[in-house]
Amino acid sequence: MIDSPHEECGIVGVFAPNEDVATMAFFGLFALQHRGQEAAGIAVSDGETVHLHKDIGLVAQVFNPHNLAPLKGNYAIGHTRYSTTGSSSARNSQPFLIDTYLGPVAVAHNGNLVNAADLRKDLLKRGVGLSSSSDSEVLTMMLAGAEGDTWDRRIQHVMSRWVGAYSLVVLTLQGVFAVRDPWGFRPLSVGMLPSGGHAVASETGALHTLGCQAIREVQPGEIVTLSNNALRVYQAVPRASRLARCVFEHIYFSRPDSFWDGLSVHQVRQNLGTQLAREAPVDADVVIPVPDSSIPAAIGYSRTSGIPYNDGFIKNRYIGRTFIEPTDSLRKQGVALKFNVIEDNVRGKCLIVIDDSIVRGNTSGPLLKLLRDAGAREIHLRITCPPIAHPCFMGVDMGTYKELIAHRMSVEQIREHVGCDTLHYLTLEGMMMAVGRQEGYCTACFNGDYPIAVEFGNTKTGFEKNGIA
Ligand code: SF4
Numbered sequence: 001m002i003d004s005p006h007e008e009c010g011i012v013g014v015f016a017p018n019e020d021v022a023t024m025a026f027f028g029l030f031a032l033q034h035r036g037q038e039a040a041g042i043a044v045s046d047g048e049t050v051h052l053h054k055d056i057g058l059v060a061q062v063f064n065p066h067n068l069a070p071l072k073g074n075y076a077i078g079h080t081r082y083s084t085t086g087s088s089s090a091r092n093s094q095p096f097l098i099d100t101y102l103g104p105v106a107v108a109h110n111g112n113l114v115n116a117a118d119l120r121k122d123l124l125k126r127g128v129g130l131s132s133s134s135d136s137e138v139l140t141m142m143l144a145g146a147e148g149d150t151w152d153r154r155i156q157h158v159m160s161r162w163v164g165a166y167s168l169v170v171l172t173l174q175g176v177f178a179v180r181d182p183w184g185f186r187p188l189s190v191g192m193l194p195s196g197g198h199a200v201a202s203e204t205g206a207l208h209t210l211g212c213q214a215i216r217e218v219q220p221g222e223i224v225t226l227s228n229n230a231l232r233v234y235q236a237v238p239r240a241s242r243l244a245r246c247v248f249e250h251i252y253f254s255r256p257d258s259f260w261d262g263l264s265v266h267q268v269r270q271n272l273g274t275q276l277a278r279e280a281p282v283d284a285d286v287v288i289p290v291p292d293s294s295i296p297a298a299i300g301y302s303r304t305s306g307i308p309y310n311d312g313f314i315k316n317r318y319i320g321r322t323f324i325e326p327t328d329s330l331r332k333q334g335v336a337l338k339f340n341v342i343e344d345n346v347r348g349k350c351l352i353v354i355d356d357s358i359v360r361g362n363t364s365g366p367l368l369k370l371l372r373d374a375g376a377r378e379i380h381l382r383i384t385c386p387p388i389a390h391p392c393f394m395g396v397d398m399g400t401y402k403e404l405i406a407h408r409m410s411v412e413q414i415r416e417h418v419g420c421d422t423l424h425y426l427t428l429e430g431m432m433m434a435v436g437r438q439e440g441y442c443t444a445c446f447n448g449d450y451p452i453a454v455e456f457g458n459t460k461t462g463f464e465k466n467g468i469a
Pocket residue numbers: 185245246247248391392393394395396442443444445446
């Protein structure tokens with residue numbers, strides 16, 4: 001959980017006449033804070049003008065009553081960012097807002113286009129200036145110049161040129177559109193607000209926060225127009241013949257109270273723990289999770305194995321992302337800044353530790369050392385997914401082979417490196433059995449089977465090396 005991949009972003013959209021849509025978007029983003037902690041922004045339309053506020057920081061650091069007050073209107077979109085394409089400068093924060101022939105348009109994007117470099121070159125050749133290194137700006141500028149005299153036609157037109165992961169919310173003077181790529185990489189759902197109108201968000205958990213009912217997914221390839229009564233749903237491009245939902249939403253990214261692919265994330269995580277207990281049983285005194293994302297899996301492992309569950313770590317829930325650099329002596333504390341051990345629960349005991357993933361492998365060792373220092377007798381580490389041996393080009397921050405420990409080392413070498421007595425990764429088959437579906441998911445970071453053609457070397461800061469940083 002401390003060495004898990006970072007999701008790119010969380011997005012929301014709201015259409016609610018006579019409501020304070022900016023505050024609703026704020027609470028939607030607040031519920032999606034775990035998806036991106038580097039910057040946040042909200043754009044609002046009152047039918048005549050689009051107002052925007054965005055900055056670097058957590059949602060609650062970026063917004064206050066003073067800067068929310070001028071964001072008046074019927075329509076809003078919002079974004080909370082973790083950088084994948086483009087580093088985390090303020091210039092790359094979203095929504096992107098530009099003026100066009102059809103009036104202002106603002107875009108918030110979750111995902112990553114794998115053909116962004118080519119699209120970017122095309123734009124630059126045509127004399128379109130770009131002010132950031134983000135693929136989301138490329139996508140916004142393409143929308144501005146697209147054919148079609150309505151926004152849904154323009155969106156449809158450019159969708160046929162975009163390859164990769166994009167869940168989008170698009171704000172114009174008169175509406176909010178929700179758009180999802182034909183492969184369905186990233187989640188996006190809509191629901192009806194209690195006061196009338198609709199909201200859209202990356203996760204169903206955020207829609208529940210806003211009190212939404214009748215929640216449905218935006219289906220792959222769809223454009224959904226938010227409105228007061230019925231939603232207008234339009235299959236803009238055909239669904240891909242091979243759907244590719246990111247399986248990591250189940251393992252780590254999504255809130256456990258969210259649904260992904262119609263499945264309860266919490267239930268799938270419990271199933272992952274059950275599968276682990278079947279694949280890699282071991283005699284032990286207690287099952288402990290690395291909080292928070294591994295808690296349901298640890299419950300599943302405990303139930304299946306009959307070995308009691310208990311807390312071993314307490315995580316500081318408020319540490320989040322901080323812009324205050326720790327002092328040298330605090331930095332040496334490393335993971336201890338974030339986790340404390342409950343010594344009574346681990347001293348002299350044989351532990352099964354459940355974690356969701358190991359990406360770079362530089363924090364699992366210090367975390368397990370905290371348990372050793374507290375007197376743990378044996379540590380058996382169980383991971384709820386297979387080794388991550390391949391990069392992700394679809395919007396998750398693990399873009400190169402060399403950063404992935406499972407690409408460089410065998411499982412036995414990793415076991416030695418992190419310092420546990422035994423190590424087992426859930427098999428690909430076991431993971432998909434826990435999900436309950438064999439088809440329709442991307443599993444490329446585990447088996448290298450990319451659902452779309454990808455260009456190796458396409459890293460998150462690739463554009464920055466060639467120009468804007
Ligand atoms: S490569 Fe892995 S992280 Fe990336 S979209 Fe596929 S399953 Fe998700």
